[in-house]
Amino acid sequence: MRAKALAAASLVALALPASALAHANLLERTPNYGSRLAKSPPGISLQFDQGVDVFSNGIDVRSSTGKVVTAGPAHTADGGRVATVSLRKLPRGAYTIRWHVTSNEGHVLSGVYTFGVRVKPPPPTEAYGASGPTASEYIVKWGFFLGLALVVGGLVFRLLVLGTRVTPAVERRFYFVTGAGIVACTELGILGFMLTARDAFQLPLGRLIYGDLSPLAQGTRFGTAFIAMTLGFAVIAALLFLAWLTDRPAILWPALAVALVLGSGLSLSSHSAVEAGSSWRSETADWVHLTAACVWIGGLMQLAIVVWPLAPELRREAFLRFSKLAGALVGLMVVAGAYLAYERLPQASDLWQTHYGRILLVKSGIVALALSWGALHHFVVRPALERGRGTGSSVVSRSLLGESAVAIAILLVVAVLVDANPPPKPTQQPTRASAVKR
């Protein structure tokens, strides 16, 4: 009897939310997001697939300085399916629309987008009033970079360092660690996208679930990178799985190629690409810097948590082979990083006088620590291993873990750095609609 009552209660509980959650969908916006208009529009019109209610201030339109440019209260038309507001005659400039309407069940639907009158509007992430990034976004981005390092570095380590010399235990853990990197990148990528949407919408996540994310996903470089990386990680997951299933490591080569392309996607959506004066050289340098760092950190972790604890017979050879690769990677990182610093910081004093420069100094300090640690391995551990000593040493194991931890700390600073804006160059003309930054 109790079981039946419980089952009935469960059915009712599951059925009820469905009837209590009805909400409308936005079909069309006039003007559309990202549009560049030749003249001032008479008003804003939002067409929904169901009737909605809108408060008088439910459609907020502001200039790039925050000035309200609506000419009256918002209201509905066409049986509540269209929410509209009139505009004053708009001068040349970028404008931000934030709208909130109430669906028939009481849920508040929201959206934010930008348009320009005779100018190209900024993306919604830089709409007037948009904020961020927050500490939680830095943490998510940190986890994302760590996942990317596990994937890219893991694949390079498996293909170039280990080659055919693997034991079943090493193979299993390699797939586990690299797979964990893919899962981390996928899940944290989605979470990062939602958090960025929260910053643009200026809404808590609970209210964002009814938010229209189309302008963010399809109208920004960040959204394009999100789409490309989500699809790319699905492909990498499939290839990694097939390599594991069929015992054919050759399938990992296309997975590595996709992973390297994803690194370029990050560079194309980062400040290297969006800052004025960026060039193919700065974007390429950014990609080289990021990829070399991922291979170095991911490879180091493979050495520390896969090979060293599971395969004593592989330690010496894996260490020596990775040591050679790490030397080249560090060289690439330093050269590309120095070039980017030279490009982004026009004056040496920018290093300590600007926010970006100070973060770069912190990063350089931690990188110097990691490089010193690496040099210790290179000049002390490597010769010992070459002489056939030290493969059983737990000190080396702990030392590798320590260097990995420092490398992971670098990624946290990188997560902060990629969201910081380099100091503007004298000729720059920013098109941001907002100067508000938390």
Place this chain on the structure above:
Amino acid sequence: MEPPAEVVHWMFGVGFLFLGLCLLAEAIVGRAVWRRRAWRAYLWPSVAFLMGILMWPVMVFYTSSAIHMLAHGAWAQTMMLAGMAQLGLVRGKLKNAAWELTVPFALLVSGFAFLIHEQNPWLFSRAAFLHHALGWTALAGGLICVGRAGRPRSPAFNAGFAFTIIVFAFLLFCDRNVAPIFGHLSPLAGGR
């Protein structure tokens, strides 16, 4: 630029129909006969895995509502997971029979995602009705698959699983973007 949602649902309906017919054939002739040709054992798990991969583009290109996007992401991940686990079991890479539970897990998560992501009541429109029906079908199928994980050679559980997937395909083929259900369409959705 994206195709209408109903077209995407029909395309996935094709995949589910193929998958369901494979499962039904296996349930009718028995696992031993079905697997006389080794490639047949890989057939339905491969289809499920592929459909999971193909769900990702749906997730990232249909972003008119955050909850809609997250629901499609859940389906993509659970279908991939279920397909991967089944392929691993068939191949012998996975030994623990508990991996069989990934199929009911996928169906139960998918069912809840359907019920939560459909924002309208049953008779609001045909799409709303189908989403509710799909959600409850997935939940029922999930329970059947829990039994199937315990008794993998049971014809009843295998047939139940196959019919769950065929019903899935049927419901997806019935989908239209704006259409009445049993002659009823909410005025809010355009009905009179």
